[in-house]
Amino acid sequence: MQDLINLFRNNIRQYGMIIALVLITALFWVLTEGIIFKPLNITNLILQNGFILVLAVGMVLVIITGNIDLSVGSVVAFVGAIAGVLMINNNVPVLLAIxxxxxxxxLIGVxxxxxxxxxxxxxxxxxxxxxxIFRGLTLYLLDGQSLAPFPDSFGVLSGGFLPDISSSGELHILTIILSGILSLVLVYMEFKNRKxxxxxxxxxxPMWITITKLALLVIVINxxxxxxxxxxxIPMVLIIVFVLIVIYTFVMNNTVMGRHIYATGGNKKAADLSxxxxxRVVFWVFVNNGVIAALAGLMFASRLDSATPAAGNMLELDAIAAVFIGGASMAGGVGTVIGAIVxxxxxxxxxxxxxxxGIGIDWQQAIKGMVLLIAVGFDVYNKNKAGN
Amino acid sequence: MSDYILEMRNITKTFPGVKALDDVNLKVEKGEIHALVGENGAGKSTLMKVLSGVYPSGSYDGEIYFDQKECHFKDIKQSENVGIVIIHQELALSPFLSIAENIYLGNERQSKSIMKWQETFAESKKLLERVGLKDSPETAVMNIGVGKQQLVEIAKALSKNVKLLILDEPTAALNETDSANLLKLLNELKKQGITSILISHKLNEVSSISDSITILRDGQTIETIDTKEEKASEDRIIKGMVGRELTSRFPDRTAVIGETIFEVKDWNVHHPGQRDRKVIDNVNIHIRRGEIVGLAGLMGAGRTELAMSIFGKVYGKKITGSLHKNGEEIQANTVSEAIKHGLAYVSEDRKTYGLNLIDDIKRNITLSNLKRISSNSIIDENKEITEAQLLREKLNIKTPTLEQLAGNLSGGNQQKIVLSKWIFTEPDILILDEPTRGIDVGAKFEIYSQINELAAEGLGVLVISSELPEVLGLSDRIYVMNDGRITGELERGEADQESVMRYMTGSGGANNAGLN
Structure with a gap:
């Protein structure tokens, strides 16, 4: 038991985040009388929030370098508008337009x-x-109007699902198989790491903690x-998010570029002298964030099936909030892709x-603001306590 | 005698692991100019911080009497209220505000929180006249030179009805004329009854202007010289400053010195902010394989600036001169080029320039040479651990695991991490800037052994240090710097504390001819 308490105490940041997620989910499970866990709603939850997760992945890199990007919401709209003009007005093939x-x-990142x-x-x-600038350019491109509809094949980006291997029955077999494979990979990696x-x-x-952790993880995934x-x-959106998590976690943890990003944010002077x-690091992180914002913009346009001037309004704030709730520090050097996703x-x-x-958009904003403040406040409080 | 304005009795101040002040006594007579001298780290600044309340009453032992009354200052405000004002080496002026606003900053001429501008400017004008500054009080501070800014600081002190003025290295950043003016002003103020404490490394100034001189060494009062009774020549002061024993022992070593590996020729560097100010003035140095070369000098002599301008031109503007490795000229305009040419620089400020404190030990060690543990840009973490583990054992870094954050370790262990980091780049020339600052004796010895070992492996090592025993104990050859110039070059045999100190303070001997 002491091990468990120590483990928790040393990793209060990571675990605190996950516990907060569990508590919030449980709260809504009660408040919505279980609707939140209905299969249809879980699918909706992913479809509605996929682009926030995508934006959070790009944003966490920016924030780790000690910077911020307020433009992603407008970039989402602008890229949507570009896609609209290309596909709808000029009949450019979908893939080329993407x-x-x-x-x-x-280029925006550059x-x-x-x-x-x-x-x-x-x-x-x-x-x-x-x-x-990019909100203005969006309005100019679209002449203040919405462009719709996109070609059907573009809808796959937000509304598509992985096809099943057999069309029989109620259950989507491939989904079950993939989650089984993922579980095995996780178990294998955890034990390899341990070894x-x-x-x-x-x-x-201790072994029992590892096993409990893995068991919980496998149960939740399956x-x-x-x-x-x-x-x-499995929705396409989930595939995109999953691929991004895997790629960026690997880049941040296992590549020279990742090291350079953390080092730049952690102590720029020392990094320079090393x-x-x-x-160059900061430059490429912004180029990367431009690409990620463009991807989110395409997903957003595909989901709305139109390019609208108001697309992505305030989305940058959702992404930034996600990153800070996920344990990143305003001063840079700290943060993880997984944290931003949580x-x-x-x-x-x-x-x-x-x-x-049925809470109105007015209170939704206010409550989300409070959650951000409390999450980061908790973090700062912990850090000050550790400092003393 | 009861005309002492200030008496500090038996002041002792300890920091974790270090006794910064040990039973220090300081007596200052009313209306005199009292100089406080000592090597870097002798405790001068700490003593003044105790006096001004930066270290509040209770955090040190001993008594302070000001105007015969015992004082317990909790902060700077309280010491200023009785008339003690300290002017730090880094001036505390707000560059965008006018001279007048700066003079009354925190002490505004006001009536019910509304600024009284007329009074502010009129009073400032009078104060500026007293310090001999003719600029308009409405001029922004950023538009006047450092010398004049110093005068603004003094005017600010006068506005607070200062009785005891403390100046920390006031002339370090000034040219000859400005320095002379400032010293003249101090004499003027003395006639008006203001007592001054002058902290300075420039011994010619000290010996010409002060009425008495207190010498500190290793946190202890060595002596107070009354210049009315005894003429204090520079040699006399130096003798008091250096009489230190070689307490921290140095590991034995037999140097095997080869051919010249690194050479700096006709090196000139200008200040990045004040481009007409030369920080490094025509420096020529060389280092041989297997040799440990010391670079001595007082604060502000330009040693760090020299090192950082050589290391990828990190410091300075308008740099001219050439670098040579094994006889061939090399270009090192960026840090990565410098590293590629086998240069390594261990900074004096490990927390600002050396480490990422919020990252772990192994990642700090490998940061400068990730190529060595990666293929196709992908890092082999197992190799990283193995390599970091080897260095951890070699340098005896005391830590439970390599995943400990660098910020959680002691100064000595942090220094070992920075050293490991640069050993990991497999350099040929290693520049160490104050490698043992602020670390305990045990760790010092380990770092000295490491330096010796590296030299024995054939590296050329340049050690910058303010501690004379360290320079003398480690080096095969010593360069001495003063005011951006090399003022002396001494072989191991001919160097002693007094000769080095003489070159450091610019009161050098005749045998520096031909060096510049």
Missing amino acids: VLSILVGA WQGFWIAYIGIPSFIVTLAGML TQLQYNFEVV WFAYQLALNKG GIKTK GGLVMGVMNNGMSLI
Whole structure:
């Protein structure tokens, strides 16, 4: 038991986040009388919040370098508008239009990254300007009107599901198989990791904690997959989010680039003196965030099946909130992709749950604001306590 | 005698693990200029912080009497209320505000929170006249030079009815004319009855202006010289400053010195902010394989600036001169180029320039040379652990695991991490800037052994240090810097504390001819 308490105490940041997610979910489970866990609603929750999760993945990198990006909401709208103009007005093939839209996102990143990294204008200012610039350009492109509808094949990006291997029965078989495979991979990796740690004489948690943790994880994943299988299976959105999590977690933890990003945010002067080209790091992180925002913009447009001038309004704040709820620090150097995802899920569950019980958009905003304040306040309180 | 304005009796101040002040006594007579001298780290600043209340009453032992009354200052405000004002080396002026606003900052001329501008400017004008500054009080502070800013600070002190003015290295950033003006002003103020304590490394100033001189060494009062009774020559002061024993022992070593590995030729560097100010003035140095070269100098001599301008031109503007490795000229315009050429620089400020305190030990060690543990940009974490483990054992870094955050370790262990980090880059030339600042004796010895070992492996090592025993104990050869110039070069045999200190304070001997 003492092990468990120590484990919790040393990782209060990570576990606190997950516990908050569990508590909030439980709260809405009670308040919505279980509707939140209905298969249809779980699918909806993913479809509604997928692009927040995607944006959070890009945003966490920006915030780890000690910067901020306020422009992503406008970039979402602008890229949607570009896609609309290409596909609807000019009949450009869907795939080509997607590639071009992503390219536009990258160019936006180049533009903002240039001013921030090489000219030295604070990211807050550059992206605040970007927020206005790209919203304005969206209005110009769309002439203040919505463009609709997109070609059907574009809808797959937000509304598509993984096809099943057999069309028989109520249950989506492929979903069950994939979640089984994922469970096995997780178990294998955890034990491999443990073995390496033992090999290098690292302190490891007791076996029973590892097993309990894995058991809980496997149960949650499979229960979740089972619910999805009862509906239409795995949505495309979930696949996109999952792939992004895997790629970016790997980049941040296992590559030289990831190290350079953490080092730049953790202590820029020391990173400079270690031969890291911190300007280049910041530049590429913004280019990356442009690409991610473009991807989210495409998902958003696909979901609405139209390009609208108001798309993505205030979305940057949801993404930023998700990252901070997920344990990142304003000063940079701290934060994880998984944390940002958990933070995004907290926001998502609240959006969904509050809509289900009929709380108006007015109180939704206020309550989300309070949650952000409390989450970060808790974090700061813990850090101060540890400091003394 | 009862005309002491200030008496500090038996002041003792300890920080965790270090006794910064040990039973210090300081007596200052009313209306005199009292100089406080000592090496870097002798305890001068700490003593003044105790006096001004930066370290509040209760955090130290001993008594302070000001105007015959015992004082217990809890903060700076309280010491200012009785008339003690300290002017720090880094001036505390707000650059965008006017001279007048700065003078009355925190002490505004007001009536019910509404600024009285007329009075502010009129009173400022009078104060500026007293310090001999002719600029308009409406000028923004950023538009006047450092020398004048110093005068604004003094005017600010006068506005608070100062009785005891403390100046910490007031002339360090000033040119000759400004320094002379400032010293003249101090004499003027003395005639008006204001007592001053002057902290300075410039011994010619000290010996020409002060009425008495207190010498501190290793947190203890060594002596107070009354210049009315005894003429205090620079040599006399130096003798008091350096009489330190070689307490921290140095590991034995037989140097095997090879050919010249690194050379800096005709090196000139200008200040990044004040471009017409030369920080490094025509420096020529060389380091040989297997040699430990010391670089001595007082604070502000330009040692760190020299090192950081060599290391990828991190410091300075308008840098001219050339670097040579094994006889061939090399270009090192960025840090990564410098690292590629086998240069390594261990900064004096490990927390700001050396470590990412919120990351763990192994990641800090490998940061400068991730290539060594990665293929195709993907890091092999097992290799990272193995390599970091080797260095941890080699340098005896005391930590439960390599995953401990660097910020949680003691100074000595942090220093070992920074050293490991640069050993990990497999350098040929290692520059160490104050490698043992603020760490305990045991860790010092370990770091000295490590330095010796690296030299024995054939590296050229340059050690910058303010501690004379360290420079003398470690080095095969010593360069001494003063005011951006190399003022002396001494072989191990011919160097002693007094000769080095003489070059450091710029009162050098005749044998520096041909060096510049």
